[in-house]
Amino acid sequence: MTGERVVGDGREVNLVLDFCLKIGEMLLSSGAGAADVSVTMRALAHHFGLAQAEIDVTFTSLSMSVQPDPEASMVVAIRQVKLREIDYEDLTQTDHLVRHVLNGDLTLTEARRWLARIISSGHHTPRWAVTVGWGVMCGGVALQLGGDVTVLVIASLAAMGIDRLQLFLAKRRLPFFYQQVAGGGFAMLLTVAAVGVGIPVDPSLVVTANIVMLLAGIGFMGALQDALTGFYITANARLLEAVLATAGIIAGVSAGLSIGGLLGVDVGRLVPGRFGIGDFAISAIGAAIGACAFAFSSYAPRRSLLPIALISGAGYVIYLSILTNDFDRPWAAGVAAFAIGVVSYPVASRLGVPPLVLVVTGVVTMLPGLSIYRGLSLLADGGSGTTPGLLAMFTAASVALALSAGVILGEYVAQPVRRNARRLEYRLAGPRLIGPSRIRGRQRSRRSRVDEA
Known part of the structure; x- marks a missing residue:
């Protein structure tokens, strides 16, 4: 790959480093993996x-160094990633x-203004x-x-209450x-209130739905993806974030249960996530x-919402079909993630969005957050729950x-191989869920060009 031009003075080097670091911060804080960044x-x-x-990418910081000339001093720039939330609108625009x-x-000046x-x-x-x-x-x-x-209505009300409560706490800089x-406690207290006034509702179903919401953004799958691509420090940090x-x-659910007990409300045995396989069509919908x-809540472009629904529904049908055949x-x-990865790459190209937007949202309903919850709950109880807790954690790790x-294998299979692109793709060490994936070289020009992925 040939650069557009050779950077001259130190001021221009600093501007390039600053631009690259800001791009990296936008991608990393919006949900991109360390390898793609x-x-x-x-x-x-x-x-x-x-x-x-x-370039060095970790969970909360980016660093970049360059030495334009062997006799010159090395220029090092570091940027902290202070805010991390899934934001597919910023991700797509970047x-x-x-x-x-x-x-x-775009020139460097124009690109900096756009950013x-x-x-x-x-x-x-x-x-x-x-x-x-x-x-x-x-x-x-x-x-x-x-x-x-009834479960749908109460779970939806609890989710909206949790979102507003967490937004209120986030503005006051309360740690995640x-x-x-607070989110787990709110879901449990709302369930206790529903049971207390005599509404016939399954508490386990309500709490499970809200746990999925609270764990939808955790980086357990992203941690393993970073580990598979060689970014082990970032992987460990994301894993710790998921566990915390x-x-x-x-802690929140336990507090809610305790308060319910003090008020004399018995919600029965709470078993989040342990439900059989129901009707395929209803589950897929x-x-x-x-x-x-x-x-939608992660600000994905509107044009991608219907394809996401179709891909996720089809992927979940594949998942259930294999699960019911003793696998x-x-x-x-x-297998379901592989199918989603294969389909997401060409669909993302048509929609003009990064494949990451379709892939993550497509598998979000299969993420093992409930297994992590169950495993940690059993381990916290100790005694006879230790072995089942370890098995649940092992299952969660295996599923993630x-x-x-x-997903990665699906991207490998789906990524088209074009003439004059193989050498760059080999250097990139595999498919990208966001960012440059293949380059077209031109002998008459020193400008590098990237195909629209």
């Missing part, structure tokens, strides 16, 4: 003439900016609509698990662990609704690994 930053640096740039830059359509507009502009979707989206997601999950209308405690988030929910609502959960999840491996 690293490749994108390296491609941009090379395009602007910094062919020997060294991805489009990167592709325009690598196509040679500043992305950072400073808000979302087209109002915040109240996002709250409603979370409610619809939990309603879809409740439908997926076989809940009736305590936000999860789940522990917070356990619930999965499609849940995935679509999750994508283990990891195999069922892996199967989902990550299936």
